[in-house]
Amino acid sequence: xxxxxxxxxxxxxxxxxxxxxxxxxxxxxxxxxxxxxxxxxxxxxxxxxxxxxxxxxxxxxxxxxxxxxxxxxxxxxxxxxxxxxxxxxxxxxxxxxxxxxxxxxxxxxxxxxxxxxxxxxxxxxxxxxxxxxxxxxxxxxxxxxxxxxxxxxxxxxxxxxxxxxxxxxxxxxxxxxxxxxxxxxxxxxxxxxxxxxxxxxxxxxxxxxxxxxxxxxxxxxxxxxxxxxxxxxxxxxxxxxxxxxxxxxxxxxxxxxxxxxxxxxxxxxxxxxxxxxxxxxxxxxxxxxxxxxxxxxxxxxxxxxxxxxxxxxxxxxxxxxxxxxxxxxxxxxxxxxxxxxxxxxxxxxxxxxxxxxxxxxxxxxxxxxxxxxxxxxxxxxxxxxxxxxxxxxxxxxxxxxxxxxxxxxxxxxxxxxxxxxxxxxxxxxxxxxxxxxxxxxxxxxxxxxxxxxxxxxxxxxxxxxxxxxxxxxxxxxxxxxxxxxxxxxxxxxxxxxxxxxxxxxxxxxxxxxxxxxxxxxxxxxxxxxxxxxxxxxxxxxxxxxxxxxxxxxxxxxxxxxxxxxxxxxxxxxxxxxxxxxxxxxxxxxxxxxxxxxxxxxxxxxxxxxxxxxxxxxxxxxxxxxxxxxxxxxxxxxxxxxxxxxxxxxxxxxxxxxxxxxxxxxxxxxxxxxxxxxxxxxxxxxxxxxxxxxxxxxxxxxxxxxxxxxxxxxxxxxxxx
Numbered sequence: 001x002x003x004x005x006x007x008x009x010x011x012x013x014x015x016x017x018x019x020x021x022x023x024x025x026x027x028x029x030x031x032x033x034x035x036x037x038x039x040x041x042x043x044x045x046x047x048x049x050x051x052x053x054x055x056x057x058x059x060x061x062x063x064x065x066x067x068x069x070x071x072x073x074x075x076x077x078x079x080x081x082x083x084x085x086x087x088x089x090x091x092x093x094x095x096x097x098x099x100x101x102x103x104x105x106x107x108x109x110x111x112x113x114x115x116x117x118x119x120x121x122x123x124x125x126x127x128x129x130x131x132x133x134x135x136x137x138x139x140x141x142x143x144x145x146x147x148x149x150x151x152x153x154x155x156x157x158x159x160x161x162x163x164x165x166x167x168x169x170x171x172x173x174x175x176x177x178x179x180x181x182x183x184x185x186x187x188x189x190x191x192x193x194x195x196x197x198x199x200x201x202x203x204x205x206x207x208x209x210x211x212x213x214x215x216x217x218x219x220x221x222x223x224x225x226x227x228x229x230x231x232x233x234x235x236x237x238x239x240x241x242x243x244x245x246x247x248x249x250x251x252x253x254x255x256x257x258x259x260x261x262x263x264x265x266x267x268x269x270x271x272x273x274x275x276x277x278x279x280x281x282x283x284x285x286x287x288x289x290x291x292x293x294x295x296x297x298x299x300x301x302x303x304x305x306x307x308x309x310x311x312x313x314x315x316x317x318x319x320x321x322x323x324x325x326x327x328x329x330x331x332x333x334x335x336x337x338x339x340x341x342x343x344x345x346x347x348x349x350x351x352x353x354x355x356x357x358x359x360x361x362x363x364x365x366x367x368x369x370x371x372x373x374x375x376x377x378x379x380x381x382x383x384x385x386x387x388x389x390x391x392x393x394x395x396x397x398x399x400x401x402x403x404x405x406x407x408x409x410x411x412x413x414x415x416x417x418x419x420x421x422x423x424x425x426x427x428x429x430x431x432x433x434x435x436x437x438x439x440x441x442x443x444x445x446x447x448x449x450x451x452x453x454x455x456x457x458x459x460x461x462x463x464x465x466x467x468x469x470x471x472x473x474x475x476x477x478x479x480x481x482x483x484x485x486x487x488x489x490x491x492x493x494x495x496x497x498x499x500x501x502x503x504x505x506x507x508x509x510x511x512x513x514x515x516x517x518x519x520x521x522x523x524x525x526x527x528x529x530x531x532x533x534x535x536x537x538x539x540x541x542x543x544x545x546x547x548x549x550x551x552x553x554x555x556x557x558x559x560x561x562x563x564x565x566x567x568x569x570x571x572x573x574x575x576x577x578x579x580x581x582x583x584x585x586x587x588x589x590x591x592x593x594x595x596x597x598x599x600x601x602x603x604x605x606x607x608x609x610x611x612x613x614x615x616x617x618x619x620x621x622x623x624x625x626x627x628x629x630x631x632x633x634x635x636x637x638x639x640x641x642x643x644x645x646x647x648x649x650x651x652x653x654x655x656x657x658x659x660x661x662x663x664x665x666x667x668x669x670x671x672x673x674x675x676x677x678x679x680x681x682x683x684x685x686x687x688x689x690x691x692x693x694x695x696x697x698x699x700x701x702x703x704x705x706x707x708x709x710x711x712x713x714x715x716x717x718x719x720x
Contacts, residue, residue: 213232308482472536612650
């Protein structure tokens with residue numbers, strides 16, 4: 001049987017078969033590609049990217065596609081430029097300043113005194129300089145004083161009246177007023193620029209808060225939930241609070257500056273400043289400066305200081321940390337001459353004991369200076385430390401030009417290291433000593449100088465030179481003519497560049513075992529009389545009228561101020577300040593009598609049968625001077641008492657008082673307990689010997705109970 005297929009049907013069948021074959025082949029290819037796919041995303045370099053990139057200002061996002069330029073979608077919402085200051089100047093780095101709350105802005109009055117403060121606030125880290133630092137880097141004060149000081153009773157003096165201050169001409173007054181106007185205009189420009197940048201910073205934070213939460217790469221690990229949005233808001237509030245505060249503060253100050261009335265007169269204080277060589281700054285209305293550097297008492301004092309060094313240095317700059325730690329002095333060329341003393345040093349100590357020769361070079365301003373030699377000891381080598389006294393004597397005997405020693409790293413490797421025996425033994429020809437005290441306890445070494453006559457002493461450290469823990473025994477320095485001072489705060493320098501040397505800022509005075517009230521009076525006389533001009537005895541802030549405000553008696557048997565001649569020291573101190581050396585205007589600028597007071601007293605406790613206590617005698621409390629010599633409490637600062645046993649501070653101890661109350665002993669006891677418990681000593685029990693003594697005191701002093709009992713009976717009964 002034959003099947004007849006018309007020609008037309010044959011053509012249709014052939015066409016259908018062809019379509020089935022082509023379709024099957026295409027499907028097979030797709031299936032194979034899908035099955036063998038590795039599920040990775042591939043970008044073709046032959047086609048443009050369609051990945052929308054993030055805001056170009058976000059530098060934290062890096063697109064994986066870099067093969068083409070992409071034109072971002074149009075955004076009709078207005079954008080805030082990050083920084084568009086009115087002035088065509090580069091965008092500065094916006095600093096977050098410490099808030100200074102001022103409820104009412106008053107007209108500032110100039111500061112006429114320029115002191116030498118030691119600033120504890122951290123500043124940007126600096127590199128160590130090989131040469132005298134530039135003025136901007138010097139830790140000594142700038143010739144300008146920027147902070148406004150409000151003086152209540154300074155009435156303005158019209159410039160049209162007869163000049164009330166001798167030595168100030170009308171032309172000089174007009175010159176000062178013109179400088180003031182320029183300073184005001186320049187300060188307004190500066191504040192406007194700050195406001196523009198702070199406003200831009202705030203605007204950008206607000207934009208980011210509103211727009212960036214939905215961007216995964218910016219939001220990070222914060223979940224895209226309501227809880228996450230709350231977290232986002234909290235972080236935003238933390239970030240924006242300070243910039244917004246600074247912005248409002250600067251706006252208020254700008255408004256104040258713009259609304260200031262035209263200045264047509266000077267106050268009496270300003271006239272005095274003008275007569276003393278100061279003129280208004282051209283940068284701000286809050287500072288006056290010396291137009292003639294030769295009239296600047298601060299710079300003159302610093303120049304005189306550098307000229308007084310054994311190794312004198314030019315200009316007024318202090319030594320840099322690099323200079324200090326490496327024993328370099330501008331104006332002197334240093335060379336190692338240790339080989340000339342190889343037999344005296346010996347082969348075992350060639351790395352730890354060196355002899356250097358210093359020769360004045362062309363930079364030295366004093367052409368009469370002669371070459372000098374110095375012996376240096378590295379105290380980290382304990383064997384060399386033990387032999388140094390003998391080696392120093394041999395070297396000095398061999399060469400009369402050896403007139404200085406430098407002892408480095410005292411207390412660094414051995415916290416109990418004490419160099420007092422070495423200092424006691426220095427030959428008479430050595431008149432210059434430098435010590436590097438790299439441990440708080442190493443200051444005890446200085447007692448070895450008590451009977452040594454020195455031309456110069458330098459007291460450095462390479463740890464924290466501004467720690468409040470530094471205290472010094474002034475008696476050890478009574479025969480030192482000049483104590484050099486080179487302020488460097490280690491926290492402000494890059495620690496990776498090596499050791500950072502700087503003079504120690506002593507906030508306290510201390511005495512040692514065996515020292516009596518007479519010895520303490522001798523030391524205080526050095527501080528407030530004979531060496532009051534030495535920076536080492538001027539406390540944290542230094543300059544005229546500064547003093548260490550901590551007294552440490554914890555190694556002595558003295559536990560009150562009784563017998564200390566503070567009334568005498570008050571008179572001497574004020575007389576010295578009133579007639580301050582190197583200040584031609586000291587008497588005119590004298591602000592009046594100041595009473596010496598102290599913020600911290602450290603005394604010795606007792607340990608009997610394992611129990612800590614503090615012991616007094618009523619006879620010592622009578623005339624203890626606590627009510628007069630503790631500083632007043634002010635917000636953020638109150639006087640304190642620390643009690644120590646073998647250097648360890650104690651608290652929650654009982655107080656035992658022997659004898660009977662006399663004079664003002666009860667009043668002094670009340671003051672002591674108030675200060676002690678106000679500073680965390682937690683004294684809850686005060687024991688006296690008789691009911692009569694208790695009745696004179698009362699049943700309590702603050703939170704402390706007054707009880708009758710002795711130390712032995714209290715210990716045995718378990719009361720303490």
